[in-house]
Amino acid sequence: MSGKRAAILDAATRVFLEYGYGAASMGTIAVAAGVSKQTVYSHFGSKDALFGAIVRERCDRLLQPIRIADDHGKNPTAVLTGIASRFVTLIMNPESRALFRAVVAESARFPELAEAFYRSGPALAVDNLAAYLGEVDARGALKVAKPVLSARLFFGMLRGDLHLRLLLGIGPEPSAREIDAMVDHAVETFLAAHRR
Amino acid sequence: MSGKRAAILDAATRVFLEYGYGAASMGTIAVAAGVSKQTVYSHFGSKDALFGAIVRERCDRLLQPIRIADDHGKNPTAVLTGIASRFVTLIMNPESRALFRAVVAESARFPELAEAFYRSGPALAVDNLAAYLGEVDARGALKVAKPVLSARLFFGMLRGDLHLRLLLGIGPEPSAREIDAMVDHAVETFLAAHRR
DNA sequence: GTCTATAGATCGATAGAC
DNA sequence: GTCTATCGATCTATAGAC
Numbered sequence: 001m002s003g004k005r006a007a008i009l010d011a012a013t014r015v016f017l018e019y020g021y022g023a024a025s026m027g028t029i030a031v032a033a034g035v036s037k038q039t040v041y042s043h044f045g046s047k048d049a050l051f052g053a054i055v056r057e058r059c060d061r062l063l064q065p066i067r068i069a070d071d072h073g074k075n076p077t078a079v080l081t082g083i084a085s086r087f088v089t090l091i092m093n094p095e096s097r098a099l100f101r102a103v104v105a106e107s108a109r110f111p112e113l114a115e116a117f118y119r120s121g122p123a124l125a126v127d128n129l130a131a132y133l134g135e136v137d138a139r140g141a142l143k144v145a146k147p148v149l150s151a152r153l154f155f156g157m158l159r160g161d162l163h164l165r166l167l168l169g170i171g172p173e174p175s176a177r178e179i180d181a182m183v184d185h186a187v188e189t190f191l192a193a194h195r196r
Numbered sequence: 197m198s199g200k201r202a203a204i205l206d207a208a209t210r211v212f213l214e215y216g217y218g219a220a221s222m223g224t225i226a227v228a229a230g231v232s233k234q235t236v237y238s239h240f241g242s243k244d245a246l247f248g249a250i251v252r253e254r255c256d257r258l259l260q261p262i263r264i265a266d267d268h269g270k271n272p273t274a275v276l277t278g279i280a281s282r283f284v285t286l287i288m289n290p291e292s293r294a295l296f297r298a299v300v301a302e303s304a305r306f307p308e309l310a311e312a313f314y315r316s317g318p319a320l321a322v323d324n325l326a327a328y329l330g331e332v333d334a335r336g337a338l339k340v341a342k343p344v345l346s347a348r349l350f351f352g353m354l355r356g357d358l359h360l361r362l363l364l365g366i367g368p369e370p371s372a373r374e375i376d377a378m379v380d381h382a383v384e385t386f387l388a389a390h391r392r
Numbered sequence: 393g394t395c396t397a398t399a400g401a402t403c404g405a406t407a408g409a410c
Numbered sequence: 411g412t413c414t415a416t417c418g419a420t421c422t423a424t425a426g427a428c
């Protein structure tokens with residue numbers, strides 16, 4: 001197992017996420033990895049396969065924070081704020097944005113990659129939150145009639161306008177204060193709507 | 197003024213939005229328009245310029261529904277539901293999705309297009325809703341302390357998980373009933389949170 | 393396994409006739 | 411203005427030496 005394979009994966013990730021699938025060339029990736037083009041083909045077979053490999057690897061790596069179990073012992077405000085903070089931190093991450101852009105851009109050519117992305121990230125986040133919301137509803141802490149719809153709504157609020165601007169590369173990076181204000185506002189709105 | 201210019205614009209729109217900027221070729225566009233490649237270059241100069249022309253034209257055309265003035269006479273529930281319905285109908289439109297995908301995918305190469313898209317659509321929608329929310333707050337019908345944040349939250353709720361799935365091309369087209377249920381749930385949640 | 397060299401195709405853009 | 415023909419560059423992928 002040579003270290004060249006890892007070097008190729010690393011270089012391919014950088015080049016694909018920076019330039020996108022179409023504009024990235026196997027030659028550029030080979031140079032960035034410090035190997036010849038043929039070595040890239042020996043390891044990964046084709047451009048499509050290499051793109052698939054780096055997207056899947058990146059999905060697993062980046063989306064891991066939202067998969068970890070939550071401390072359901074605390075009060076709903078603390079739990080929701082924690083979930084929200086981790087989620088916003090994730091989608092604000094420059095690598096996440098680049099990955100998301102690449103997956104969206106090539107979703108027509110690689111539908112199975114788009115689905116893998118969705119399942120390994122957003123779908124799990126919604127499922128986890130919906131389960132938690134059902135739990136607090138049964139416990140009587142909040143009133144959540146439709147946990148899945150409410151969970152989707154919550155993450156929608158958090159993505160909101162910010163995610164859109166970041167995807168489009170518009171304006172300055174939001175400060176930590178802005179992000180906190182946005183998270184707090186979303187949590188407050190959500191709690192106010194589901195107060196028992 | 198020949199009809200060929202319109203034919204080129206039309207063909208370019210279809211080809212660019214279907215294949216994306218990189219995968220679309222000037223030759224394909226010329227064939228689709230029924231003219232020679234040189235005629236395309238005579239009219240639009242370069243691939244970049246042609247892409248910019250069709251994106252700007254499409255932004256103006258597609259995003260017009262959310263620019264029209266709202267009937268602020270009715271009760272907040274009706275007004276918000278109307279705004280929400282028009283917004284969701286817009287972002288669900290296949291052409292809007294294709295345009296959005298193309299703009300996001302090329303936002304690094306064409307930042308001014310991304311900004312034009314944002315300004316002519318999402319920014320206006322937020323501004324209009326924020327103005328309305330400030331109005332109903334002053335009138336006492338709702339309690340909206342931060343109109344701009346609340347407006348962003350509202351549109352975020354509406355985009356939500358649905359927009360994400362559609363962008364990624366995942367799953368079946370949602371039915372009108374699902375969309376209505378989502379809109380109603382978002383409006384109810386928003387109103388419950390801002391009840392005076 | 394890894395390299396150099398290149399095949400084969402396609403692309404954006406242009407030249408020149410009409 | 412519109413066409414055909416083509417240039418020069420670049421791309422994916424492969425052949426063959428070591």
